[in-house]
Amino acid sequence: MMSRNLSNMSTQIPKTMRAVALSKYCEPSEYELATLPVPGISEPDEVLIKVKAASVNPIDVKLASKIGKLLGNATFPYKMGFDVAGVVVGVGSSVSNFKAGDEVYSLVSQIHRGTFAEYALSTADAISIKPQGLSFGEAASIPLVTLTALRSFRIADEKLTGGLKGKTVFIPAGLSGTGSSAIQLAKNVFGAGKVVTTLSAGKIEQSAEYLGHAVPDEIIDYTKENVVRAIGKGTVDFMFDTVSSTIRALPVMKRDSVIVSISTVPNGAEFNKTQGGNSRMWFVYLLNVLDWLLKAWTRRKGVDYQFLSREAGECGEELNLIRQWIEEGKLKPIVGRRAKLSNVEEVRSGCQQVFDAQGGVGKFVIEID
Numbered sequence: 001m002m003s004r005n006l007s008n009m010s011t012q013i014p015k016t017m018r019a020v021a022l023s024k025y026c027e028p029s030e031y032e033l034a035t036l037p038v039p040g041i042s043e044p045d046e047v048l049i050k051v052k053a054a055s056v057n058p059i060d061v062k063l064a065s066k067i068g069k070l071l072g073n074a075t076f077p078y079k080m081g082f083d084v085a086g087v088v089v090g091v092g093s094s095v096s097n098f099k100a101g102d103e104v105y106s107l108v109s110q111i112h113r114g115t116f117a118e119y120a121l122s123t124a125d126a127i128s129i130k131p132q133g134l135s136f137g138e139a140a141s142i143p144l145v146t147l148t149a150l151r152s153f154r155i156a157d158e159k160l161t162g163g164l165k166g167k168t169v170f171i172p173a174g175l176s177g178t179g180s181s182a183i184q185l186a187k188n189v190f191g192a193g194k195v196v197t198t199l200s201a202g203k204i205e206q207s208a209e210y211l212g213h214a215v216p217d218e219i220i221d222y223t224k225e226n227v228v229r230a231i232g233k234g235t236v237d238f239m240f241d242t243v244s245s246t247i248r249a250l251p252v253m254k255r256d257s258v259i260v261s262i263s264t265v266p267n268g269a270e271f272n273k274t275q276g277g278n279s280r281m282w283f284v285y286l287l288n289v290l291d292w293l294l295k296a297w298t299r300r301k302g303v304d305y306q307f308l309s310r311e312a313g314e315c316g317e318e319l320n321l322i323r324q325w326i327e328e329g330k331l332k333p334i335v336g337r338r339a340k341l342s343n344v345e346e347v348r349s350g351c352q353q354v355f356d357a358q359g360g361v362g363k364f365v366i367e368i369d
Helices: 007-012 058-063 066-071 136-140 143-159 177-188 201-214 227-231 246-252 268-274 281-300 316-327 344-356
Strands: 016-022 033-037 046-056 083-092 103-107 119-123 127-129 168-171 194-199 218-221 236-241 253-261 303-307 335-340 363-367
Touching: 046 103, 046 136, 046 344, 058 066, 058 344, 083 119, 083 136, 083 143, 103 136, 103 143, 103 316, 127 316, 136 335, 136 363, 143 177, 143 236, 143 253, 143 316, 168 177, 177 194, 177 201, 194 201, 201 218, 218 227, 227 246, 236 246, 246 253, 246 281, 268 281, 281 303, 335 344, 344 363
Parallel strands: 168 194, 168 236, 194 218, 236 253, 253 303, 335 363
Antiparallel strands: 016 033, 046 083, 046 119, 046 363, 083 103, 103 127
8 A cells, every 4th residue: 555644544544434336327216325445545646535525416326327337337336426525534655735634625537436435535636625614515516517617618718719708608507516617607717798597487586696796697597488589699609508408509609609518419539538448339439420410510500519528637726726716706616405425315315306407506415424
């Protein structure tokens, strides 16, 4: 075991832990707690975190379902979770920027998946000190959704003439975990001139409470209005597609505009990379074909389209930047439901809501009791 600082705390670290770990692909109604070995540090850049909270993303519950069976051959027990906040209890021999006792948050890589547990591993380049003033639950809600939104906006900022400043941005589902982060980044960091979103009537009333000074300039009740007609044809410079609406929303896009999607068809090669190269090759080929067709169609409409795959890797610097924005008041996490890890029924219920993509506000957080 290549570690340091771990031996001094070894009496406090048990050999086993509780974790959401599945014996088969299944939907949330079948999730169970399992007893697993506490992961050990085996690489010099690894960090062992005592988990205080983890948040649930759609990719977590989708990959654990029968959908995941199409994508690759998982090993069981299947451990869940990429977002984490907690306390460092051990570091590898090459780690010098973190020590035992540091309060941190992280987006772990595919190889370290398993943050719905009492302990989790990450790497030093994918960790940042937890933002001041945030609870562990709030910190755990940040990494994947905010990193995804940030990377999407950086793509658009590079591709659009003059960048995003002053431009019109369309972000559907403005009180979802990803949507709420994206709206705040658009207004408070990238200087968008106009931000448009879609919400149901009940959530429109909540938008000021949750988003504060980052409330969108235009909110459309998608349950009552025709979204394309309400936005106006040919008016949007950049769309961050979080709800698989790229095709439906094409009429609102200007010529030479940009769409970045996290919810349509991924590029097969890129998706396979995020899965550690374990996806079935026929499925990778199918995704590549569908991605090519979608790019060709949007290109005919004068739109630069790109799917953004989930990535972890070296995200520590970006998490540091996000921490700075949070501490400056430019960004705040939105946590909706919470559940204790020990309350399996509440964990199942919250994960089912994420799986169904209905009714939730912000992120669902699992707290480790």
